[in-house]
Structure formats: C-alpha cells, structure tokens
Amino acid sequence: MASDISTYNFPTKIRFGPGSCHELTTELAALGIQRPLIVTDRxxxxxxxxTTIEDSLRDMAAVTFSGVWGNPVVSQVTTGVAVYQDHNADGIVAVGGGAPMDVAKAIALMAHHPGHLFDYEDGNSTRPIDQPIPPIVAIPSTAGTGSEVGRSAVISDDETHAKKIVFDPQLLPKVVLADPELLLGLPAKITAATGMDALTHLIEAFLAKGTNPLCDGIALEGIHLVAHHLKDCVTFAQKQAAGEEIDPAAHLAARAGMLNASMMGAISFQKGLGVTHSCAHALSTLCDTHHGLANGIMLPAAMRFNLEAEPEKFLRMARVVDPSAENGQALIDWIVVLSDAIGIPSCLSALGISTATVSELVSIAIDDGCHPCNPRPVTEADFYAIYQDAFAA
Structure with missing residues (x-):
C-alpha cells in the first residue's frame, strides 16, 4: 500500500516499500521517458x-531486452545497445540483480558513445564520456550488489573473462523502486550468495584505507541489518521451498532489511573495497564463480589476513553483531557461523576448484583494482597464502 512506501535520497530518489514497483509509469512520465527499454536477465x-511490470507499460512504446545471464559480458551489452537504438528508446528500466543493472548502465553509456565499451574503462579510458546518457529507473530483485544505487558497471571480456569497471556519475539511476515483495520468491542459495556479497561490501568499505566517516557510518548500520535479517531470509526461503508455513510479515520485513543493507553496501564502498574482492574477481574470471558466492567463501580468509592491520575497526564491527564481543576475532567467528548457517561452502574445494589454479588466480588477483584500498598491503605471496587458507578452511 502507498502508506507503506517511503522516500529517501542518497542522492538517487529511492521509493522503498511493498508495491513501490507499481509506481513505474508515474516515475517514467516524470522523467519524460516515452519509449523505455526494459533490461533484465532471462x-x-x-x-x-x-510480466506484470511489462503489462503496466502496455500504453507506452516499451520493449524488453532479456539477453543477460551469468557474469555479464561485452557481447550482451552490444546486443542490448542494438535493441535500444533499433527501438529509438529514450530511457532504460533495469530490472533484476547486479548483472542486468550493470548491463543496463553499460547500454546507457554506449547508446550515444562511439567505440568499444572498454574504451571507457575507469582509470584507463581512451575516450571521454561526453555524450548524453539516457536516464535509468532501477527495480532490484536481489539484495547483493546494490548496483541500483551505484555509479559503475562491471562487465567482463567475452574471451578472457577479465572484469572491467566503467564509471561515471551519470550512470547512477535517476530513481530506484525498491520493492521487497519482489524478493520473496528468491531461492535460498541465491539469497545466501547475494547476501554475502552485500556483507562483503559493507565490511570492506569500513576497513578501506582513507577517510570517509559518512561511508563508515552507513557500513556499520548495514552490517547490523545483515546480522539481523540474512539468516532469516535464507530460512524463510528454505521453508517456502519445502512447502512449510512461514510468517509473511516477518519474511517481508527480513527481505526489506536486506534490501536496505544491499543499497548501503553499494553506497559505502565508494570509499573503496579490498582483498576479498580481488580474490573473488579472479575466481569469477578464471572459474566463472558467482561473484557473491566467491566473496562469501573468501571473506573469512581475507579477514584473517586483515585482522592485525585494524584490530580496533574489527572490534567495532564485532560489537555491531555481538555487543559483548571482546576482540575483532569475534567478527570473523561470526562470519564463519553465519556462512555455515546459510549454506555457504567453507572452502574453495567444495566448488570443485583445484589447488592447481592458485598460481593463475594470484596472477589475476594481483592486477585487480580493489586490493590497493585494503588496510594491509597485499603482496603476491600474501595472495598465495590467502587462497591456500580458503582451500584449507
């Protein structure tokens, strides 16, 4: 109901609450969008x-591009751009998890810019972003990447699977319709993996080098929300799948908590990320591992590596999840217990990944752009040790 929907801006306008997705036509009209391209995954x-969202746009000249799956690659963006241009679209509705969100942003960028997407890679751009970028309305269906409130898109090369980041403030969606009802049917495994992605964003942002007290405060509150809601979300999903009765109100509240935590993770990591993400990006590149799952498995090993660098920050996070915590190790212990409770594998071997891949993983991870923000410098030998730890866990 409308009375359950609230509005806040940071800086994106966020309409949050059950049923907020039904405001799509109103928000598109306010932005002057008449020919939207809907971008989603298959x-x-x-x-x-x-289908209900598509039907709501039946009076508009809307078209759907659903050619997104897995870790998004350039060819998906190229196909989506062709659909956008053939349709003479004037805006984008991004619906789904991190993959369609990122593809939608990349389509928006390339709709009016020449050349190859990677010509606009953050930090290595060879072309200026100086053409109009069509407006985006985002409707998230998972609580993980928080890409709906982010200014970047992460897209992989089709051949090498190397991840590239495209960044520009104009890629930030104009409006987010954050409707927790859309998450109620998420399977337990996806709920767990995406939830661990959000948690990793929050923890790494808080630990990242540099000063940004606004991001630090948001990260701590986000960790609090994960601690209170992620396990419940997974439990509700498991019970749903088994045909057991659940409390719909409690389930909706848990999903709402994680949806906010996810957005807070994406907002806070503008401060930076860290070694967990560098390890996870290498796993996605080499082994096509789901990003959230890779983060979830690598997080304990990465935090064991980081603990000595920021014991006070670890203690602050530990006391968010357990007010009686006496040291930062309590945070790592909590992560391990939570991971086990929601079904995140305890080691890389459980995914069928061989220790023979470590050298290749290290060579990719050391070149990743996330670990320079890590609170403790990470050498090649350190990456070896962190991966070995994740195999032995």
Missing part, C-alpha cells in the same frame, strides 16, 4: 511479477 523475464 530468468527474471520468466517470473509472473515481471
């Missing part, structure tokens, strides 16, 4: 609520 496109 799984979301099959869901009944997505």
């Amino acid at each position: 799984d979301v496109a099959k869901l009944p609520w997505f």
